Amino acid sequence: MDLHVLWFCLLGVLLMGYAILDGFDLGVGILHPLVRGDTERRLVLNSIGPLWDGNEVWLVTFGGALFAAFPDAYATVLSGFYLPVILVLLSLIGRAISIEFRSKSTSRFWRAYWDFSFFLSSLVATLVFGVALGNVVGGIELSAEGYYVGGLSGLLQPFALAVGLLAVAGAAMHGALYLQLKVEGALRLEVRRWAWVAFFVFVGLNLVVAGMALRGVPHLLLNFERWPFAWAMPVLVGLALANIPRGLVRDRPLQAFASSCASIAGLTFLAAAALYPNLVVSSSSAPSLDIWRSASSEATLRLMAIIAMIGMPLVATYTATVYWVFRGKVELDEHSY
Amino acid sequence: MDLTLVELSRAQFALTVMFHYLFPPLSIGLGLLMVVMEGLYLRTGNPQYEAMARFWTRIFAVNFAVGVASGITMEFQFGTNWATYSRFVGDVFGSALAAEGIFAFFLESGFLAVLVFGWNRVGPRMHFLSTVMVFLGSCFSAVWIVIANSWQHTPAGFRLVEHEGALRAEITDFWAMVFNPSAMHRLGHVLLGSFILGAFFVMSISAWYLLRHRHEDFARKSFVIALWVGALASWGELVSGHSQARAVAHNQPAKLAAFEGHFVTADHGTEMWLMGWPNVEEQRVEYGIAIPKMLSLLVYDDFDRPVQALDQTPPQDRPPVVVPFVSYHVMVGLGMLFIGMTSLALVLWWRGRLFSQRWLLWAFVVAVIGPYVANQTGWVAAEVGRQPWVVYGLLRTSDAVSALVPREQVLVSIIAFGLVYLALLAVWLYVVNEKIRHGPPEPRPRDGSASESLVVAAAAVGMGRGGHSYTETSADVAARSSVALSRSAREDEREEESR
Incomplete structure (x- = not known):
């Protein structure tokens, strides 16, 4: 297998892992202000308490892997999206701190402040991730050297903004379905209502984004013309999405959450399939940054592949261990947030 | 003030990395001490050591959270502010950074969850293992980032190659790069x-x-x-x-x-x-x-x-x-x-x-x-x-900066980071101070066979004294007897101290 393609796939896997795992804890953050009552808020916060930090590591490793495998794409995207990236960084800091500090004092003002900051930072991070992905896939203005030259306003394209909203709705739905697994009683019924609302918004936005992609962004379809069997994926995503209401109606939270994971995985796959073999699509006459042009040397890609082959099984083991230790409903004890 | 883009970018890097570096060394150092304390607990069974490990773990957790939060900035700042540098060193430096992510961060963050939240969910041995893993993870993290940084001081195991119209460094010998x-x-x-x-x-x-x-x-x-x-x-x-x-x-x-x-x-x-x-x-x-x-x-x-x-x-x-x-x-x-x-x-x-x-x-x-x-x-x-x-x-x-990022935007981000970090530092100090004021948890009796025999002994003593222990649960008795035991242990130590 071409090492460049392998690394494109590995980055896709990291992004998928990030979207599925951090997706639900970002979603929990977005839903958090809807929760009434301090104990309930603590329950909801502690449902992601032991997990959010490990979930974020997927992003950090994605960043490191992008830097190592495709340094030119890393440099172009991060310096080109300067202020949005800084905004995401500040949001991730804000989130970490809000989760950690919220319950460290009983003052009402203190808790209200951190609750708001938890909500806002989760929302902003999710939105900007979505907009950034929309821009990378939808195309931005590159110079001949492959630098982004469109300025801040060039990032506010309708398609990218729609993907941003899609990300927010998807995270909210995913978070609500996750909470269904973790909380009990009246709170769970409440959460189920939110899951329904978020589900319909998410499906609606999926249709909007799909419509915009089909009509306005023709290069997204090139790979589907080349490999018609790729059309199976949107169908699978549709089936996974349709399975969510079944899980909700029959009151099988695990089924609903698993379907949500599958639909997010499918959507990440679709984005990657539309992008391939590019990493950053150029909307100007300059060529796009593809996986050959922006890559590190073959030797480094091979070396990194070895590191990944050693590391990935370990990562899977740790992740599975932690999720196993913290399975089941949340309970508050003296070590909780 | 008329600072250039390079000066502003350097100022931002200095600010963010110096702030970040307030936290990781404490995580590493405290981690080692927690390993020693919990190891002593497993060896001696003295619940005071467990109470110590639990107290320092609480401070560790707060410190670790701020370290992670400020560390994410570092991972992405090479790209945002030092794009030319990133293109030049990505092949070498990026590899070390990716290795850090996959070998160190996952290890740390995974077992950190068990370390902080798992006291009542896993047994003492599994918990000790988690403490050791978190400590090792934080050391591995230091290993990879110091290797990457040292390569900037003493580059080795690479060659310069023309790529996309500019020179860049590519790895030729991984181990020479690691052991630069x-x-x-x-x-x-x-x-x-x-x-x-x-x-x-x-x-x-x-x-x-x-x-x-x-x-x-x-x-x-x-x-x-x-x-x-x-x-x-x-x-x-x-x-x-x-x-x-x-x-x-x-x-x-x-x-x-x-x-x-x-x-x-x-x-x-x-x-x-x-x-x-x-x-x-x-x-x-x-x-x-x-x-x-x-x-x-x-x-x-x-x-x-x-x-x-x-x-x-x-x-x-x-x-x-x-x-x-x-x-x-x-x-x-x-x-x-x-x-x-x-x-x-x-x-x-x-x-x-x-x-x-x-x-x-x-x-x-x-x-x-x-x-x-x-x-x-x-x-x-x-x-x-x-x-x-x-x-x-x-x-x-x-020559290494992101030349196309407008100066004003870097100024904005410096101010934003400065304000957020200032607030962060204040909150960190406040929370750590609260934890210190609150003090360590009471040593709690150890579960398992050792304490069961204590319960029997204590119950026997209790009955001998007046028989009202019938109404007590065995846990109450165990708690009381272990307090008494640790008190006598403390007295022993005081004697030792005065010698």
Whole structure:
């Protein structure tokens, strides 16, 4: 297998892992202000308490892997999206701190402040991730050297903004379905209502984004013309999405959450399939940054592949261990947030 | 103010990395102490050790969270502000960073969850394993990031290749890159510096409790463990610092000359300034005390062999002198202070008089600031001493920035980071202070066969005394008996102390 393609796939896997795992804890953050009552808020916060930090590591490793495998794409995207990236960084800091500090004092003002900051930072991070992905896939203005030259306003394209909203709705739905697994009683019924609302918004936005992609962004379809069997994926995503209401109606939270994971995985796959073999699509006459042009040397890609082959099984083991230790409903004890 | 894009980008990097580096060394150092404490708990079964591990874990968790939050910035800042650098080094530096993510961060964050939240969910052995893994993870993290940084100081195992119209470095020999000439010296120095910080942090809080006569058994045990670690690490740091300075003399002579304020190469042995202030215009050190020929002795084991000075480096390649000189001397001076304090405290402890020396305990309460300053100034000396290069001899800092990012945007992000970090620091201080005021948890009885036999014994005693223990649950009795036991253990120690 071409090492460049392998690394494109590995980055896709990291992004998928990030979207599925951090997706639900970002979603929990977005839903958090809807929760009434301090104990309930603590329950909801502690449902992601032991997990959010490990979930974020997927992003950090994605960043490191992008830097190592495709340094030119890393440099172009991060310096080109300067202020949005800084905004995401500040949001991730804000989130970490809000989760950690919220319950460290009983003052009402203190808790209200951190609750708001938890909500806002989760929302902003999710939105900007979505907009950034929309821009990378939808195309931005590159110079001949492959630098982004469109300025801040060039990032506010309708398609990218729609993907941003899609990300927010998807995270909210995913978070609500996750909470269904973790909380009990009246709170769970409440959460189920939110899951329904978020589900319909998410499906609606999926249709909007799909419509915009089909009509306005023709290069997204090139790979589907080349490999018609790729059309199976949107169908699978549709089936996974349709399975969510079944899980909700029959009151099988695990089924609903698993379907949500599958639909997010499918959507990440679709984005990657539309992008391939590019990493950053150029909307100007300059060529796009593809996986050959922006890559590190073959030797480094091979070396990194070895590191990944050693590391990935370990990562899977740790992740599975932690999720196993913290399975089941949340309970508050003296070590909780 | 009319700062250039390069100056602003450097200021932002300095701000974010220095703020970040307030936290990881404490995580590493505290992690080691937690491993020792929990290991002692498993060995001795004394619940006080478990209470110690739980208390320090709480502070560790807060510290770790702020470290992670401020660390994410670092991972992405190479791309945002140093795009040209990223393109130049991605092949090499990116690999080390990715290895850090996959080998260190996942390990740390996964087991951290068990360490912090798993006390009631997993058994003591699994919990101990998690503590060890988190500690190892934080060390691995140091390994990879120090390797990556050291490669910038002493590049090795690479070649320069033209790519997309610009030169860049590509790995030719992975192990030569990993074991680049300065990597292992610097790694040892960084880890020992972290252990010293962890030790002084624990000693500071423990000394405070002792002065206030609160949680005395807890504080004494914590203090002594930290004292041993602190003393060993301080002496180790002396050895490490010495070998590292010799390596710098060999690899980056201009940097050592800047550290030492050594402007003009002489034909005799070179003096070493213990203190002073470098006057760059007149090329000499003012208001100083120097030991003749000392630097030659330390670097070459030879009184008369001159050490290369700044005049051997072309002016455009010379590092600034004042900042490296001052920060280096502050670091070395503090290192000597740590050796003195910990050695004195060890002697007094040996003689059983340590905990009655209130002045020394007060000194330890304050001394925690020392390792923070030393860790920071050490890095300042190393990184400013590397200038004007970002990759020594290959890429200048002024050529490495994201040239297309508008200055104003960097200014905005500096202000934003500055405000957020200031608030963060305040909250961190507040929360850690609350935890210190709240104090350690009560030692709790150990589950399992050992305590069951205690319950039987205690129940028997209780019945003998009046029979009302029928109404008590066995857990109550176990709790009471273990409190009684730990009290008697404490009395034993006090006797030991007074001897």
